[in-house]
Each structure stands twice: as structure tokens, then as C-alpha cells.
Amino acid sequence: MPTTRLDPIDRKILAELQADGRMTNVELAKRVGISAPPCLRRVRTLEEAGFIKGYHADVDARELGFEVQVYAMVGLQSQAESDLSAFEDLCRKWSLVRECNMLNGEVDFILKCVAPDLSTFQSFLTGQLLTARNVASVKTSLVIRSAKDDPGVPFDVLEERLNRSA
Amino acid sequence: MPTTRLDPIDRKILAELQADGRMTNVELAKRVGISAPPCLRRVRTLEEAGFIKGYHADVDARELGFEVQVYAMVGLQSQAESDLSAFEDLCRKWSLVRECNMLNGEVDFILKCVAPDLSTFQSFLTGQLLTARNVASVKTSLVIRSAKDDPGVPFDVLEERLNRSA
């Protein structure tokens, strides 16, 4: 249902802007095969409908001095909804925490964190995360190296899927 | 050392473009307090120096029909460098795998995957990931809900750090 309102041109626009979010509208229009004004109208519509949530420059964390990336698996004592969302609120305030996802299974949350160095991360860990209300356990794993870090969604999978149902 | 060549205006540019990658150059120039031409030159320099790796529209995966997000923890049989990079090459080819990071500790890799539905993910899991050469174990965790998903790095931490060393 959700993608029913998107035609192939809309999907191409999303794929192109996911790959290069700073492309000019005339370049985008050329690539998707329509002229510029209707292309811009489609982009605005996609933005307003929430298909496009924003645009972001992808900055090089390492080159900026963030040498450390860590995944933290967090278990809580209480999984009552108010306790879950209290923990989520904390995560939103911690700027070293870039992503916070609630999981099924043994662990309650996985956090992706970045820090300039290990000692900055360690003091966050011991001073903030481990001592936060309701936190029962934290297991951390350092990222040794990153092999792939692609933004967003795979549009090729989406097209395959639509072809099968057509 | 890496950030030594960036002055406060460069850092502001990076922070602004991370927050809104489609901002016009005149708007950006106004925000960082210089006129448009030098601002554009700085952006180009930051791009060429690799501080900015690209620009991406942030598309709403759920609204596009990707209902499922999964973390997969992968253990390999052999951790020889050639086997590690062979596995990384596979991950780069699998479009459901959006991120692949090598970790320290018990597990060798953490993969972040998206899929339209559970059965698509399951068939990837059993047909591709579990049967790939050298894969010893895979533990998967479904994302129940996402509380935070911020792009890039926390510039407030960077500024704090520079203030302390000054």
C-alpha cells in the first residue's frame, strides 16, 4: 500500500537523491526524463509526504578526529513502556550516541556511538551509560574497520519486488 | 592533527551541511558569517579533501515499504585477512546489507540489514548469508523501534574538545 502512490519516476527521483542529495533540479530532471518544473514539484511532494525526511552531508568521522566507533548492547531492569521511553529520551540527549534501536531477543537496545578517542568513550560509558537509571547491563564492541556504510534503502530490491507483483 | 587545518568557519560549514545538505550556498554563507564566493570555495575544498564524502537524501524506509530492519552478528571460521576481506566483498554485493563493520570480541562482524518483509529477509538469511563460504554462525535481532537515528558526528563534542586543548 505505501508505495502505491509512487510511480516509476518518483522512485527514480528518490534513488537519485539518495545517491546524490545535492544534485541540481535540472540535472535530476534530465536523469529521470522529465523537464525541470514538474520534477521540482514531485520533489516537494515527496518531501511533504515524508518520503524524504531530509538531506545530509556525509562527513568523514575519522578525518574529523572521531577515531572510535562502538556498538553498545544495553539491557534494562524494567521493560515497562515508561522505562523504555525514559531510556530512549536519555539516548536522544547523549550526543555520542548516534543511533538507538530497540531490539527483540536477549538485549533491549543497541546503540551506535562515536567518540574522538577511547578515553572519551570510556568516561561516557562509566559516567553516563552504566550509571543511568534502569540500566542493568552494557556490552560494548569496538568497530575495527568498516567495510560498507551505504545510506538508506536498496532501490534495486524495491524494483524487483514491484516487477514480481506486476 | 587531522582537524588542525580546519578553522571554526570550516567546522560550522560541516555542521550546517550535515544538518541540511541541500541548503543553498547563500544561506550557508549567511549562517557561517562570510560572503557566498569564499563559502563555496571552502565547500569545494572540504569535498576534495574528503571531509565531505557525499550528500544523501534521507528516505523513509518504512514508508517506502521496507518494514524490516535487522542486525546480524556474524562469526567466521577463519579470521585470516584474505577470508575477512572475502566476506566483506560479499557484503558489498548484497544490497539488503546496508552496513558491515568488523568488531572486536566474540563476534566478527555486525551487519545492518533492511528488507521489505520478514520472508524476504529470511530467504536472504538462509539462502545467502548462512550458506556463504566461511560463515560459522549468525545471530539476528529484529529492530522493534528506532528511537534515534542521527547522521554523522556530534559537532558539539568536537568544539568542546578543541576548547579544552586551547
Add this chain to the structure above:
DNA sequence: CCTGAAATGAAAGGCCA
């Protein structure tokens, strides 16, 4: 390395098909 001005080219809106 910046500002300011001038020319090219893109964005945004009106209007017709």
C-alpha cells in the same frame, strides 16, 4: 583570504495544453 560586482545558469510560479 576576503569582499563586491557582473554574467551565466538554476529555481519557482503562472499559465496553457
Add this chain to the structure above:
DNA sequence: TGGCCTTTCATTTCAGG
């Protein structure tokens, strides 16, 4: 809807401090 035309505004180059 998409395409065309017009106005407005951004981008880019160049002269000069």
C-alpha cells in the same frame, strides 16, 4: 499531470583590497 515562459535568485568568475 507535463511543458513553456518569465521573474527572481543563486552560482560562478573576475577585479581589487
